[in-house]
Amino acid sequence: MGIKRYFNDFTALFFAQACAGCDAPLVDGEKHICTSCWYHLPETHAHEDQHNSSARQLWGRVRIEAVASYWYFREASRVKRIIHHLKYRNRPEIGTVIGQRYGAILADAAPFNQADVIVPVPLHPKKLRKRGYNQSMFFAKGLAHSMRLPVVEHGIIRRRATQSQTRKNRYERYENMLETFEANDIGGIAAQHVLLVDDVLTTGATLEACAGTLLENGAAKVSAVTIAKAL
Numbered sequence: 001m002g003i004k005r006y007f008n009d010f011t012a013l014f015f016a017q018a019c020a021g022c023d024a025p026l027v028d029g030e031k032h033i034c035t036s037c038w039y040h041l042p043e044t045h046a047h048e049d050q051h052n053s054s055a056r057q058l059w060g061r062v063r064i065e066a067v068a069s070y071w072y073f074r075e076a077s078r079v080k081r082i083i084h085h086l087k088y089r090n091r092p093e094i095g096t097v098i099g100q101r102y103g104a105i106l107a108d109a110a111p112f113n114q115a116d117v118i119v120p121v122p123l124h125p126k127k128l129r130k131r132g133y134n135q136s137m138f139f140a141k142g143l144a145h146s147m148r149l150p151v152v153e154h155g156i157i158r159r160r161a162t163q164s165q166t167r168k169n170r171y172e173r174y175e176n177m178l179e180t181f182e183a184n185d186i187g188g189i190a191a192q193h194v195l196l197v198d199d200v201l202t203t204g205a206t207l208e209a210c211a212g213t214l215l216e217n218g219a220a221k222v223s224a225v226t227i228a229k230a231l
């Protein structure tokens with residue numbers, strides 16, 4: 001037994017990881033998500049349908065080529081537990097594993113496979129300090145690996161914390177989000193078809209604001225993908 005293998009087995013004793021979706025112990029070859037969960041995860045197949053519900057949500061709001069989400073997000077579901085581990089339990093590599101899988105699918109799906117660069121939705125610096133990582137960046141890394149695309153990590157940055165949205169009407173919320181993002185690496189996005197990536201699509205306000213910012217700053221086209229879509 002090689003020393004590395006020994007070390008891996010040794011550390012596994014103390015850090016035996018459970019599946020992020022169902023808590024079952026992972027077996028050899030499984031990373032973060034068990035085989036049974038992969039089989040049961042609710043794929044949207046949105047990349048096959050230009051008029052999918054994620055895309056329709058952005059219609060009339062921003063000029064975006066295509067939108068797709070990998071899974072449906074339901075309460076008390078495997079997807080919800082996986083996203084929770086990804087964001088709040090210090091397991092950012094889950095995002096990379098998901099990105100690799102989804103990227104392998106998107107590599108054959110137009111127009112996603114015509115993108116030039118990947119840009120993750122940024123976290124606010126305060127949140128980033130607290131969490132230690134941007135989960136969307138890890139998802140982006142996995143996508144980049146399978147789609148053979150570069151990541152422009154700081155293509156967009158957040159200017160300030162998003163204020164509470166609860167007391168604002170829809171237009172005010174939109175205005176608020178617009179103020180939140182700005183292009184940072186203009187050289188990296190100019191004249192590019194940008195694949196914008198985020199964790200969960202809920203109201204669409206974040207994708208809308210980020211896509212708008214990218215287009216205003218010279219991106220030729222924007223498509224977007226998320227890990228999950230709230231129902």
Ligand SMILES: [Zn+2]
Nearest residue numbers: 019022034037
């Ligand atoms: Zn599982």
